[in-house]
Amino acid sequence: MKILVTVKEVAEVADDFEIEGLEIPETYLEYDLNEWDDYAIEAAVRIAEDRDEDVEVVAVTVGPERSEETIRMALAKGADRAVRVWDDGLAEADVLDPTTTARILAAVADREEPDLVLSGVQAADDGFGATGVALADLLDMGWAAVVNDLELEDGQASVRRELEGGVEELTTVDLPAVLTIQTGINEPRYASLRGIRQAQRKELAVHSLADLDLDPAVVDDALTLEGLAKPETESDATIFEGDPGETAAELEAVLRDAGVGAE
Amino acid sequence: MSATDVLAVADHRRGELRPVSYELLTAGRELADALGGDLHATVVGGDVDRFAERLDCEGVDVVHTVAEGEEFNHDVTTAAVTALFEALEPGAVVMPNSVNGLDYAPAVATRLSLPLVTDAVALDGDDGLTVTREMYGSKVETAVAVDEGPVALTVRGGEWPVAEGVGDAAVEAFEVDIDESSIRSTVRGFEEVGAGDVDISEAEFIVSVGRGIEEEENLELVEELADALDATLAASRPIVDSGWLPKNRQVGQSGKVVTPKVYLALGISGAVQHVAGMKGADTIIAVNTDPDAPIFDIADYGIVDDLFEVVPELIERFD
Numbered sequence: 001m002k003i004l005v006t007v008k009e010v011a012e013v014a015d016d017f018e019i020e021g022l023e024i025p026e027t028y029l030e031y032d033l034n035e036w037d038d039y040a041i042e043a044a045v046r047i048a049e050d051r052d053e054d055v056e057v058v059a060v061t062v063g064p065e066r067s068e069e070t071i072r073m074a075l076a077k078g079a080d081r082a083v084r085v086w087d088d089g090l091a092e093a094d095v096l097d098p099t100t101t102a103r104i105l106a107a108v109a110d111r112e113e114p115d116l117v118l119s120g121v122q123a124a125d126d127g128f129g130a131t132g133v134a135l136a137d138l139l140d141m142g143w144a145a146v147v148n149d150l151e152l153e154d155g156q157a158s159v160r161r162e163l164e165g166g167v168e169e170l171t172t173v174d175l176p177a178v179l180t181i182q183t184g185i186n187e188p189r190y191a192s193l194r195g196i197r198q199a200q201r202k203e204l205a206v207h208s209l210a211d212l213d214l215d216p217a218v219v220d221d222a223l224t225l226e227g228l229a230k231p232e233t234e235s236d237a238t239i240f241e242g243d244p245g246e247t248a249a250e251l252e253a254v255l256r257d258a259g260v261g262a263e
Numbered sequence: 264m265s266a267t268d269v270l271a272v273a274d275h276r277r278g279e280l281r282p283v284s285y286e287l288l289t290a291g292r293e294l295a296d297a298l299g300g301d302l303h304a305t306v307v308g309g310d311v312d313r314f315a316e317r318l319d320c321e322g323v324d325v326v327h328t329v330a331e332g333e334e335f336n337h338d339v340t341t342a343a344v345t346a347l348f349e350a351l352e353p354g355a356v357v358m359p360n361s362v363n364g365l366d367y368a369p370a371v372a373t374r375l376s377l378p379l380v381t382d383a384v385a386l387d388g389d390d391g392l393t394v395t396r397e398m399y400g401s402k403v404e405t406a407v408a409v410d411e412g413p414v415a416l417t418v419r420g421g422e423w424p425v426a427e428g429v430g431d432a433a434v435e436a437f438e439v440d441i442d443e444s445s446i447r448s449t450v451r452g453f454e455e456v457g458a459g460d461v462d463i464s465e466a467e468f469i470v471s472v473g474r475g476i477e478e479e480e481n482l483e484l485v486e487e488l489a490d491a492l493d494a495t496l497a498a499s500r501p502i503v504d505s506g507w508l509p510k511n512r513q514v515g516q517s518g519k520v521v522t523p524k525v526y527l528a529l530g531i532s533g534a535v536q537h538v539a540g541m542k543g544a545d546t547i548i549a550v551n552t553d554p555d556a557p558i559f560d561i562a563d564y565g566i567v568d569d570l571f572e573v574v575p576e577l578i579e580r581f582d
Contacts, residue, residue: 251548
């Protein structure tokens with residue numbers, strides 16, 4: 001069995017940051033493995049650990065050289081090997097449309113022929129929440145979005161989909177399939193020192209678009225970033241100032257006014 | 264039928280249209296006005312005739328009903344919306360950014376080779392289409408221009424007012440030929456989660472805790488505060504994901520919607536998914552170290568400070 005896990009290195013923005021034109025300067029950004037993908041990796045590695053048959057877990061990312069640190073983290077946590085897609089065309093294109101990313105990942109999946117693909121529900125930075133389902137459709141596979149429980153049996157995945165309002169949908173999907181993994185489905189492990197050492201020796205293949213027989217024009221999507229701004233704050237909250245003793249006293253008055261501690 | 268028209272796809276679950284369906288009609292109407300065309304609505308599956316009557320709000324020109332199945336199934340919805348899009352050739356298809364919306368919208372986009380922009384919070388169609396959406400957990404707002412249409416969009420719930428009134432839309436049944444072999448998923452049922460010892464949606468006073476609590480051991484402090492205030496303890500998603508509190512304590516889109524007299528948010532940044540679950544509280548009070556945290560946008564009272572400094576002082580005052 002082969003499981004492909006799509007991972008992304010995401011940028012996190014510092015509390016205090018500035019915007020310059022259409023960019024946030026690097027000094028305000030920190031890069032990390034996307035939180036949702038961490039759960040997807042854990043789900044894949046657990047399947048590999050729990051099953052009697054051989055299971056290969058392959059992590060795939062679309063990202064610059066910097067993101068190797070992040071994908072090595074997936075290897076340190078138990079993925080067997082990794083694929084990174086990048087070239088000058090991608091670096092210049094600034095791909096926005098999530099279906100474009102899905103097309104690139106689909107070219108990798110076509111070569112890998114996985115039985116199961118796990119992706120995070122969304123990326124913490126641009127939050128499109130669309131790549132996994134787009135990928136499934138491009139691969140002509142079944143899928144389920146926002147999965148918070150997963151069991152594999154007899155060529156099917158039995159999943160729970162986390163709907164709104166504390167309701168879960170119980171769904172069965174034929175394999176091969178793409179499942180988008182929600183946070184909380186498991187408890188992602190920390191990479192062990194031994195895992196980190198081993199990760200350095202695991203295969204990390206780098207492919208260009210041409211290596212994947214993709215038309216360079218695949219990156220020319222129809223979306224253009226035109227504006228980047230801090231949202232205007234609409235706060236009309238009364239902010240209590242002072243040391244904790246003073247602010248707690250103000251807060252006490254508000255709470256007592258609302259009836260807290262009346263009995 | 265032309266590239267100036269807009270197609271809006273309703274959301275339903277367990278026999279009811281979900282509120283975002285009516286918001287979609289408003290967003291769709293605005294966009295259709297800007298493009299100069301008609302607004303088509305569609306509903307796939309369920310009691311489509313009853314749904315069509317409801318969707319016939321002011322400004323809706325045609326409601327297309329697709330009588331296929333009872334509950335939402337993404338394979339059916341993808342096939343139906345794709346076929347309807349090909350028949351109508353509109354300039355945009357507008358879908359909900361709900362869990363189910365995101366379960367078919369990307370497939371509609373890939374099947375029709377449309378650009379896809381999800382989670383729109385505003386649409387401007389006056390000079391080409393520009394979509395406003397957020398990034399980095401609401402810290403940044405972006406304007407995304409669609410260079411050439413048509414386009415697939417999903418819109419965030421709660422951003423547009425619901426469509427009202429009664430329209431005079433034509434209701435048309437749309438027949439789709441669905442290939443059985445393309446149905447790869449089966450919905451086996453639904454389950455309410457988070458039943459248990461306490462129902463936070465009934466609570467009068469809520470003390471709610473988020474990522475700012477840092478460690479599981481620190482929960483004791485907010486438990487002590489909840490006791491002192493005679494309030495119910497609740498939490499944001501990360502606390503429940505970490506297994507520190509059970510699912511029935513989770514406030515937000517995927518958890519419970521609460522409407523207490525007082526909601527005291529401790530170390531909660533106020534992500535949109537959380538706010539969806541607590542914005543109906545009478546009085547919202549936030550304690551957070553980050554003055555720019557979005558929670559202050561909806562708070563009535565705020566303290567920009569470390570909860571570990573403020574909470575012990577507060578406990579002392581109520582003990």
